[in-house]
Amino acid sequence: MNAHVRFTATEQRALLDAELAGQFPDARGRFGPYGGRYVPETLIPALERLEAGMREHLHREDFQREYTDQLRHWVGRPTALSHAPRLSAAWGAEVWFKREDLAHTGAHKINNAVGQALLAKRLGAKRIVAETGAGQHGVASAAACARLGLPCVVYMGAIDMERQAPNVGRMRLLGAEVVPVTGGDQTLRAAIDEALRDWVSDPSSTFYLLGSAVGPHPYPYLVRELQAVIGREARAQCIERHGALPDAIFACVGGGSNSIGMFHAFVPDEQVEIIGVEAGGRGVKLGENAASLSYGWPGVLQGCYSLLLQDENGQIHETDSISAGLDYPGVGPEHALLLAAGRVKYESATDSEALAALQECSRLEGILPALETAHALHGAKRWAALNPGKRLVVCMSGRGDKDMPTLQRTILAESRS
Amino acid sequence: MTPAKKLADVIRRVGDTGEPALVAFMTAGFPSASKFREHLTAVASAADVIEIGVPFTDPMADGMTIQRSSQAALKQGVSLQWILKELGAMQRPAAPLVLMSYLNPLLQYGYEKLAEDAFKAGVCGFIVPDLPFDEGTEFRAALAVKGLSLIQMVTPVTTPERLAQICSASDGFVYAVTMTGTTGKSVTVPDTVLSYLDRVTAASPVPVCAGFGIRSREQVEKLKGHVAGVVVGSALVEVLERGEDPALWLSQLRTR
Numbered sequence: 001m002n003a004h005v006r007f008t009a010t011e012q013r014a015l016l017d018a019e020l021a022g023q024f025p026d027a028r029g030r031f032g033p034y035g036g037r038y039v040p041e042t043l044i045p046a047l048e049r050l051e052a053g054m055r056e057h058l059h060r061e062d063f064q065r066e067y068t069d070q071l072r073h074w075v076g077r078p079t080a081l082s083h084a085p086r087l088s089a090a091w092g093a094e095v096w097f098k099r100e101d102l103a104h105t106g107a108h109k110i111n112n113a114v115g116q117a118l119l120a121k122r123l124g125a126k127r128i129v130a131e132t133g134a135g136q137h138g139v140a141s142a143a144a145c146a147r148l149g150l151p152c153v154v155y156m157g158a159i160d161m162e163r164q165a166p167n168v169g170r171m172r173l174l175g176a177e178v179v180p181v182t183g184g185d186q187t188l189r190a191a192i193d194e195a196l197r198d199w200v201s202d203p204s205s206t207f208y209l210l211g212s213a214v215g216p217h218p219y220p221y222l223v224r225e226l227q228a229v230i231g232r233e234a235r236a237q238c239i240e241r242h243g244a245l246p247d248a249i250f251a252c253v254g255g256g257s258n259s260i261g262m263f264h265a266f267v268p269d270e271q272v273e274i275i276g277v278e279a280g281g282r283g284v285k286l287g288e289n290a291a292s293l294s295y296g297w298p299g300v301l302q303g304c305y306s307l308l309l310q311d312e313n314g315q316i317h318e319t320d321s322i323s324a325g326l327d328y329p330g331v332g333p334e335h336a337l338l339l340a341a342g343r344v345k346y347e348s349a350t351d352s353e354a355l356a357a358l359q360e361c362s363r364l365e366g367i368l369p370a371l372e373t374a375h376a377l378h379g380a381k382r383w384a385a386l387n388p389g390k391r392l393v394v395c396m397s398g399r400g401d402k403d404m405p406t407l408q409r410t411i412l413a414e415s416r417s
Numbered sequence: 418m419t420p421a422k423k424l425a426d427v428i429r430r431v432g433d434t435g436e437p438a439l440v441a442f443m444t445a446g447f448p449s450a451s452k453f454r455e456h457l458t459a460v461a462s463a464a465d466v467i468e469i470g471v472p473f474t475d476p477m478a479d480g481m482t483i484q485r486s487s488q489a490a491l492k493q494g495v496s497l498q499w500i501l502k503e504l505g506a507m508q509r510p511a512a513p514l515v516l517m518s519y520l521n522p523l524l525q526y527g528y529e530k531l532a533e534d535a536f537k538a539g540v541c542g543f544i545v546p547d548l549p550f551d552e553g554t555e556f557r558a559a560l561a562v563k564g565l566s567l568i569q570m571v572t573p574v575t576t577p578e579r580l581a582q583i584c585s586a587s588d589g590f591v592y593a594v595t596m597t598g599t600t601g602k603s604v605t606v607p608d609t610v611l612s613y614l615d616r617v618t619a620a621s622p623v624p625v626c627a628g629f630g631i632r633s634r635e636q637v638e639k640l641k642g643h644v645a646g647v648v649v650g651s652a653l654v655e656v657l658e659r660g661e662d663p664a665l666w667l668s669q670l671r672t673r
Contacts, residue, residue: 028551038520038547040478041570042597044579183484184475196477201598203574300520300547301475313496314525316474 004297005307007340015341020268024337029217030305032340034333037216038300039196046203051218053123058225063118070114071229074147075104077111079230081237081393086364093384094391096246097367098234100258100398105140107370107398108230108258109211113140115226116209117148125207127151131195133160133188133254134325134372135167136398137211142176144209152176152209155194157187160324167402185318188254188328192302212255213332216303220260220332227261234393235265242391248273248383251395252376253293253346254326256335258397267343276335277379279321280348286311290319292331293339293346306333322351322406323371325398349378355411357381358400370398371406419564420541421588424466424513428590428624431465432645437637438465440626441667442517442650444486445469445503446495448658454507456657461510463667468544468648471497471518478546480601482651486658497522497531504538515568515589517544528559535565542566542589550583557586568592573613584621591625593617593644601651604630606639614643637670 007015015032018024024031037047057063071077079102084095100108113130120128128150132138138154145152154171158180161168171178184190192215199208213223231249238246249266251259253276266272281289286309289295296307301316309317309329321327338344349357358374360381361367369377373396380394400407418426431438441464446453461467472487472495479487497518504514516535523531523545535543542565548556550569557567566589571580574597584591593614596604604610618625627640628648637647649670656666 036552037549038552039549040546040572041549042478042572042574042594044549045574045576183481189475193475193477197480197599200478203597299524302477303547308521310521310525312525313498314473314522315491315496316521 002294002296002307002339005340012340012342015337016343019337019341024334025217025221031220031334031337034306034336035217035220036305037303038305039216039303040200042200043203046199047216047218049123054119054218054222057119057122058222063122067115067118070118071111075110075114076102077229078233079103081234081241084365087361090360090364091381091384092388094389095380095384096391096393097396098230098262098393099396100230101367101369101373101396105136105143106401107136107140108227108261109137109140110143111229111261112211112223112226112257113137113144113209114147116222117141117144117150120150120207120209121148123207125150126205127153128207128209129153129155129195129198130209130211131155131188131191132211133191133327134323134370135160135164135171135402136325138176138178139167139170139174141209141211142171142174146175153198154178155181155191155198157181157185157191159186160188160191163406164324164402165405187324189316196302212257213260213334214255214302214304214330220304220334223257224260224264224334227257228264230258230261230395231263231265234262238393245269245272246393247387247390248275248392249395250275250277250376250380250392252326252372252397253278253331253335254290254328254372255330256332258395260332260334262395263338263344267338274344275379275383276344276346277375278346278348279323279326279375280350280353281320282351286317288320289348290321290327290329291348292329293335294348301330304330304333306330306336322354323375325370325372326375347379349375353378359411367396368400369396370400371403373397420513420536421564421566424515424541424566424589425623427465427513428626428646432624435641436671437641437644438626438646439667439670440464440466440468440628440646440648441653442468442470442648443657444472444483444490444654445500446472446490446493447486447654448489450490450493450495453503456663458510460653460663460667461512463664464512465646466513466515467510468515468517469500471500471516471522473519473522476519478599480599480651482601482654486654497526501534501538504540509539513541514539515542515544516540517546520545520548523556528556532559532563532565536563540565542568544568544592546570550586570594571617573597573610580617581620584617587621587623590623590646591617591621592648593625593627595627595629595631598629600629602630603632606636611643614640618644634670
């Protein structure tokens with residue numbers, strides 16, 4: 001449990017009840033204490049237009065029909081719920097995967113990208129800007145924009161461009177302009193800063209297609225709504241296959257979009273244990289990991305009040321993780337709320353634990369998971385050891401092909417020598 | 418007189434002469450932390466108000482120059498605490514001082530303690546680019562206890578209703594951003610910007626200062642009569658970076 005986040009049992013219950021009653025985000029865009037809208041004044045009208053447009057369109061029947069149609073016939077939903085028999089035997093629990101790696105472009109990111117791109121089109125946007133860490137959101141945005149005929153600019157940290165090189169080429173093939181970000185930490189955080197600067201320069205006709213459940217209101221809510229399809233499907237598939245809910249569900253948490261999408265439908269099922277797994281990197285000290293929920297404390301970054309990895313002066317700290325998609329010093333405000341309410345347990349897995357889980361899953365199940373996902377797999381393995389025979393579902397958030405440069409340098413280099 | 422009122426009075430007094438007051442921005446501790454006091458004194462000798470930038474790791478409203486200066490200052494260990502200590506220890510200029518900071522360093526310092534320490538260090542107010550009016554209630558209240566100003570920004574895309582709301586709740590001055598975009602780009606001053614600035618001035622009970630992209634005497638000349646003051650930021654930071662005399666550069670901005 002994070003030492004900085006302390007709520008009494010009564011406060012926890014009140015927060016959870018409000019969350020279950022659908023009271024969050026509230027009128028000020030907050031999930032309990034977290035969230036809000038901390039942006040330059042220039043972006044306020046753009047965020048107000050986005051919020052009004054979202055309220056008008058998102059849940060309307062014609063929008064949902066168009067969105068569902070894209071999800072079914074282009075993204076390939078519903079994605080499978082796969083049994084993992086050999087991992088089950090190895091870990092001693094019944095292991096299932098929600099297969100977001102089978103979604104078009106190879107990760108859950110497409111659910112959000114196509115939804116926001118449809119919304120952007122309805123709101124009359126002339127161009128799309130997006131940020132990307134692992135490159136998955138960049139690829140998904142580039143694909144969705146190509147599909148809908150919108151110009152797309154993707155900001156990507158220079159370090160990430162190197163470690164996720166295959167995705168840079170994919171984005172360019174899909175017609176997007178990829179702009180390297182050499183300022184700041186040259187990873188996801190710097191890419192978001194740069195996308196925000198672009199948006200500030202042209203808030204009227206540019207639409208910022210944010211890829212995670214972070215940022216100013218209404219993004220954390222919008223992204224969750226578009227990703228919630230993961231958990232809704234998984235829950236229905238569990239009931240159909242087993243006639244029962246699973247005992248526990250797992251997802252990796254960076255900014256927190258696949259995890260909030262996976263968790264949302266299960267939050268009311270209080271008998272289901274929900275576990276989020278952050279990037280433990282090389283160690284527990286500040287700068288050695290990217291586990292904001294485990295080690296961070298409240299602050300404001302990139303539009304939102306949430307838990308952050310920062311120093312005592314409020315400077316945002318650099319993070320470290322083998323996984324570019326989890327390498328972020330903040331986390332979505334709804335996760336901070338779910339931690340405060342005691343509904344979700346957040347743990348971390350180190351770089352080497354994630355690599356081992358990736359290798360085990362690849363060999364035993366014929367699925368090469370993304371390095372991000374491998375963190376969730378390690379969390380599931382740890383839980384399985386303590387809960388033999390129980391049934392668990394891991395959100396297989398993405399496929400690992402994009403991680404080949406990193407895997408060549410690590411696992412494959414070791415096995416050659 | 419409260420610090421906020423002193424700030425407004427100084428800008429208004431200069432503005433009334435027909436010459437816009439010069440609000441000069443410098444990143445604290447850039448290019449050199451050990452020369453902070455010297456640079457501040459030099460800037461103050463030619464400016465009417467000094468805006469001291471608290472460096473932050475993620476300056477999302479700032480262009481390349483201020484990103485660079487912030488990074489360099491952080492590397493030298495500059496922090497809000499350090500800045501307040503330096504101000505407390507030096508012979509402070511007569512010109513009013515305001516601090517420009519992103520929210521998180523202020524939040525971590527603690528609003529009440531910050532209001533007290535800033536007051537003691539002779540600070541008149543704060544500019545917080547990622548704290549829009551609606552989120553500012555708590556900090557505004559903490560500053561008000563010591564008579565300090567939370568200076569609000571308005572932009573060309575701020576709606577008329579919001580403009581009226583922000584202006585009526587302002588003290589110190591209203592910071593009218595001249596364009597949509599980050600700091601540091603050079604802007605021409607088209608007539609549409611002038612009519613926007615006239616609208617802000619008409620709506621505001623306190624003086625209005627225009628900022629973002631102002632680097633030349635021609636721009637200042639054009640803004641004369643439309644605003645009480647102008648903010649120069651990135652251009653001055655570049656002057657300090659090149660090791661030139663900031664006072665000399667500032668004085669050539671004045672139109673007489």
